Amino acid sequence: MLGGPTISLDAFESMLGKVDLTDESHHVIILNSFLNAQCNPVRAWELDELVFVEYLDALARIALEVVDSNEFKPEQRIRLVFATISDYQHHTHHK
Numbered sequence: 001m002l003g004g005p006t007i008s009l010d011a012f013e014s015m016l017g018k019v020d021l022t023d024e025s026h027h028v029i030i031l032n033s034f035l036n037a038q039c040n041p042v043r044a045w046e047l048d049e050l051v052f053v054e055y056l057d058a059l060a061r062i063a064l065e066v067v068d069s070n071e072f073k074p075e076q077r078i079r080l081v082f083a084t085i086s087d088y089q090h091h092t093h094h095k
Contacts, residue, residue, distance in 0.1 A: 005051075005052055006049035006051055006052075006055075007049055007055055008048055008049050009030070009034050009048070012030065012034060012050065012055070012058065013027070015085070016030065016062065018088065019084050019085065019088045021062065021067075021081060021084060022062065022066055026065075026066060029062065029065045029066065030062065032061075033059075033061035033062050033065070034050065034058050036057070036058070036061055037050055037054040037055070037057040037058040037061065038050070038054060056082075059081055059085060060078045060081070063077040063078045063080065063082075064077055067080060067081065
């Protein structure tokens with residue numbers, strides 16, 4: 001960790017699973033969200049971790065892919081995922 005908080009693909013995928021947003025069938029969606037947040041780098045430029053703003057971008061992409069689009073508008077899906085992750089992080093760090 002050089003300049004601040006980061007998250008690896010494995011930790012990102014694990015966190016999403018722990019809050020029941022995704023399961024193993026969503027691996028490709030998670031990987032694509034992770035790489036899209038880094039602007040789809042060529043293999044040699046891929047980074048092992050996302051910085052905070054990339055993390056938020058990847059979460060928004062996950063929200064738009066996995067939350068039911070028939071029930072929620074795009075902005076509602078993003079807020080729902082951000083609230084779910086925020087609640088999870090709060091309870092994880094305040095035990």
